[in-house]
Structures are given as C-alpha cells and as structure tokens.
Amino acid sequence: MTKHKPLRAWVEEWRALCEPKAVHWCDGSQAEYDRLSNEMVASGAATRLDGARWPNCLLFRSDPSDVARVEERTFICSTIREDAGPTNNWMEPAEMKALMRKSYQGCMQGRTLYVIPYSMGPIGSPIANIGVEITDSPYVVVNMHIMTRVGTKVLEVLGEHGEFVRAMHSVGAPLAPGQKDVAWPCNPDIQKKFITHFPDTREIWSYGSGYGGNALLGKKCHALRIASVQARDEGWLAEHMLIIKLTNPAGKSIYVAAAFPSQCGKTNFAMMEPTLPGWKVQTIGDDICWMKRAADGRWHAINPEAGFFGVAPGTSLKSNPNAMRTIQRNTIFTNCVLTPDNGVWWEDLGAPPAQGVDWQGKEWSPASGKKGAHPNARFTAPARQCPVIAPEWEDPAGVPISAILFGGRRASVVPLVTEARDWQHGVFMGSIMGSEMTAAAFGTIGVLRRDPMAMLPFCGYHMGDYFAHWLKVGRESRAEDLPRIYYVNWFRKSAEGQWLWPGFGDNARVLKWIFERVERGGSAVETPIGRLPAAGALDFSGLDMSAEEQAELFSVDPAAWRAELPGIREHYAKLGERLPAALREELSALERKLQG
Ligand code: OXD
Ligand code: MN
Secondary structure, eight states, rough: OOOHHHHHHHHHHHHHHOSSSSEEEEEHHHHHHHHHHHHHHHHSSEEEOOTTTTTOOOOEETTTOOOOOOOOGGEEEEEHHHHHHHHHHOOOOHEEEHHHHHHHHHTTTSSEEEEEEEEEEEEOOOOOOOOEEEEOOOHHHHHHHHHEEEHHHHHHHHHHOOOOOOEEEOOOOOOOOTOOOOSOOOOGGGOOOOEEEEGGGGGGEEEEEOOOOHHOOOIIIIIIIHHHHHHHTTTOOOEEEEEEEEEEESSEEEEEEEOOOOOOSSSHHTTOSSSSOOOOOEHHHHOOOEEEOOTTTEEEEOOOOOOOEETTTOOOOTTTTTHHHHHSSSSSEOOOEOOOSOOOOTTTTSSSOOSEEEEOOOOGGGGGGSSSSSSSSSEEEEEGGGGTBBBTTTTTTTTEEEEEEEEEOSSSOOOOEEOOSSSHHHHHHHOOEEEEEEGGGGSSSTTTEOOGOOOOTSSSOOOHHHHHHHHHHHSSGGGGOOOOOEOOOOOOOOOOOOOSSOOOGGGGGHHHHHHHTTTTTTTTEEEEEEEEEEETTTTOOTTOHHHHHHHHHHHHHOOOHHHHHHHHHHHHHGGGGGHHHHHHHHHHHHHHHOOO
C-alpha cells in the first residue's frame, strides 16, 4: 500500500460508493498477471491458447454490444462549456458527476475493486506522467499490465504527495449474491455507458464498457484527452502519433512522428520493413507521442505506452511481419476466431481454418460467408517483444523529432508527399487533414471526414485553442529546433481507379526524401500547396512505374484544389471564433496561390 493520503482517501471514497467485495492494490508482478489470467480461464472468461505455438496467450470474447470505443458516449466536461469546443460532447461537471454517481452506487457488488497505479512513459522520466486506475475488470488489469508500467515502483515515484490522474472505471454489472458471472460483464445499454473526462481536475470516469479505449484508461482517455490539456497548460504536445527511428545506409538516424486517423495503418507504418536496400525503420511507438522541448531546444518524444493494442484483422506476415512476430507470446487476443488447434485466426491472416469458433462464441466456417473475427478484434502485446523495437525506445530523455507527418486516405487531389513551407503552414496542413471513410459503420463510404491531426476524437479541449497551442509552440521555438512538417497520401488512385502507390515498405522511399530534406539535401519544387520532390528527387529505383504514373502521384491540379476550398471553409466555420487568425490567413494565401 501507499503512504499517499489523498490516493488512499480517493480509493476509500470509491470503495464506499461501489461496494466491492474486496479491494486489491496491483503490484504489477508476473505472479499477479498469472494469477488473474488463471482465474479468468477457470471462470470461462478467457481461453488459454496452445502453449507450444502461442505461449502464455489468452483469447477473450466481448459482449456483442461492447466492441469498440463509443465516441457518441464520450464527454469532455470542462468547467466552461466553450472550452470543450464544438467537436466534443459536454455536460456541466457537477451534473455529470451526480448522474454517474447514481450508476456507480453499488456497481461493484460481488466483484473485486482493483487499484492500478500506472506510469505513462518510462517510470521517472521527466516526460512521463502517473495515473491510478480503479477498475472492477481483471481483463482491464492484465491489459494495463501490458499497455503501461504498473505497480509498486509507480507508487514509490508518487511518494506521499505526487500528482496523479484519477481514472475511475466500472463495467457496470454488479453481481447479486449467488449470481453467476458472464464471460464479458458490461452494461449493454448504450445510453448507460459514459466515457467522461473532467480535464480541469484531471479526472476520468468511465462506466458500462470493458472494451479498449473505453476501459484501458491510460491510453486514449489519459494519454490523449487529459494529457492534451496538461500539454496545453504546460507548453508541450500530447499527440495521436506513431514514432519511428529511421536509419540510412551510412548508419545515420533521425526520428520521425506521424499522425494518421484511426485504421489508416499506423501500426504497419511503425514496424515497416523498407524495400530500399540499406534503409532501416525501427519502432518507438505505434499510437501516441508525448513531445517536450528539451534543454537543447529540440522537441524530444517518448511513447507513453508499453504495449501495442492493435487491430488484428488485416495484420499478416505480408502486411506487418514484425507485428506477427511480436504477438506470438504473452499476448491477449480479443474477438478473434478460435481455431480447432487452440490458435487464433482473423480475416486476411492467411488460409482460414476449415472451421472454428467465431468472436461471438458460435461454431463458424469460412464457407458461411460471415466474418469470423470482429472487424475491431485486437491484440494486446508487449512492445519489448517487437523484433524492430529501437533500443532507445524507453530512454527517459526521449528522442529528438526531426519530422512530423500528417496524412489520410485520399483517392484524388492530394499528392504523395508535400513539405510545409514553415511551421505555421504545417499546422495549417494538419488542421485540414481528412480521410475518406472505408467502413460503412463509421459513415458513408468515400465521404471525407476531416480529422485534424488525427485528434478529432481525442482532443480534450477546443480544437481552435488546440491549433493556437500548436502555433504557440512554433513561435516559442527557434525554426531550426522545430521538426519539419509533411503531408503524405499513400492512397491516390489513377483515373482508372488503380492505386498509384504500392505503400507498405515502399513508403520508405518517401521517408528517404524526407531524411534528405532534413539533412539539407534532397531537392524540392514550390507549388501552391507546398514543396514537392523535384524531378528525380524521389527514389523510384526498382519500381515498375511509368513516367506518367510518377507524374500523376505528384500532380497538383489547381482546379481540383480550388474545389477543396469550400469544404475547408465549412470545416473552419464549424470551429467558430476560436480558430486562430493565422490559419484563416493560410487559407486565404492558398486561395490566392491557386488563382495565380
Ligand atoms: C486506436 C484508435 O485504437 O485510434 O488506436 O482508435
Ligand atoms: Mn489510435
């Protein structure tokens, strides 16, 4: 236990309200992980996979009502309504607390209340931040063991007076005396689920869901929504970005961060195997990046997480061999197919088993034509198991970032890569980022969803203020200390509807040009939208691509760009008065250049 009196009082307050049958303070040990895993296997909540091929791996199946983050039930309850901005749900904090307290009353009856002290980032790093999650889900505990640094060491750093983010979670499924538990307890009523943030007091209250970002509160809730507010207040950046180390054939390395919207291949990019001989990509993180200005003036980043919570369907030896190697052991699978030999399978992994058990626990065969794994099925795996993890991935000082990439899925208009003229222009690029939707579940296929800096569902305050914060970061740094900013689009199609760019390991060709630009080599040409690689500057060697196709990848059609402007204006109008004037000026400048 801890000598931290406010922490003990906080736990006691929740214990009294939630009425669990027991309280367990997590120590983060392997013994604790093993004991909880065994208990969940014994109760039927988890299946242990074949120990020879999948050592120490578990499979869980969620309730069909509880399969993904619920953005419509996610709230930013800032004290002042306007501070949440037009892109977030809001309720007055006291009102929300009163409402949620009613749900929390007795909600842990028959269950254990676990206290999880965790560190986002290497324990004790000046960039790291501590949180404590209360939960009644042992599934959450074992996932937090992998995704964060948990336990006694964190309490030692916290000491008697340390600050921490208060993260409260319940699946919202109390057990009456003698009532048998279900495999995946949750509150199936969507109206009862709440994923609530109180940014001014650094609190998270989550109720009703046991899945992913709704329940593993260190990830999206703490490391993005709360941390983005901390970062605004303290002058740093908390971003939805992967981080890689890029090394050229001469052995020189730079570090690059990249923001792509959810489900745009961040994990694949973070573990890429470059097709260019001699080039190397190593992983620092695949989802979240915290960046602070270091004593040398440069922006140093850490990955606040310790694991990968990746989407399983689509992951294969072809799309991401390094992820496949990472998840062979000590991994938690959720909503995948169980194969007859006690392994896991999902769509696009390779040849399907003749039969299996689908994510809903039903007998399944590929002949049924139905998907066996849920499209948002996940793996939770320790980052240290990744064969291409960079040796410095846990360096408490972080790594200096030389370039930031923004990007989305655009079948037309947007070229393969564009370099921002300066920081302000780069912030403009990030602010208008958009992606065409791929899954009908998220909206109409092909419709452009603006997702500025991939932070739309994750920014804990007003988007206009968020852009202002980015601009302030730029004003307060020397230009040479700031990362350069790029906009990439791997998804452009030809007039005939064919992908123009092979993607995956060939994306290293774009990284090579960026490396050369950062090193003051690599030539570029000015266009109305920014700088593009000059003729011959991008390495196409060994690619079977005609000169016309290459030109098409880089074409900037002023008419097509002019047609983008009303959509951008509409997007800006939605953000209202708090949109920084500098971004409106960037938009006007773009308009002028497109006419010129
Ligand atoms: C994620 C997401 O799971 O962005 O990382 O949704
Ligand atoms: Mn993400």
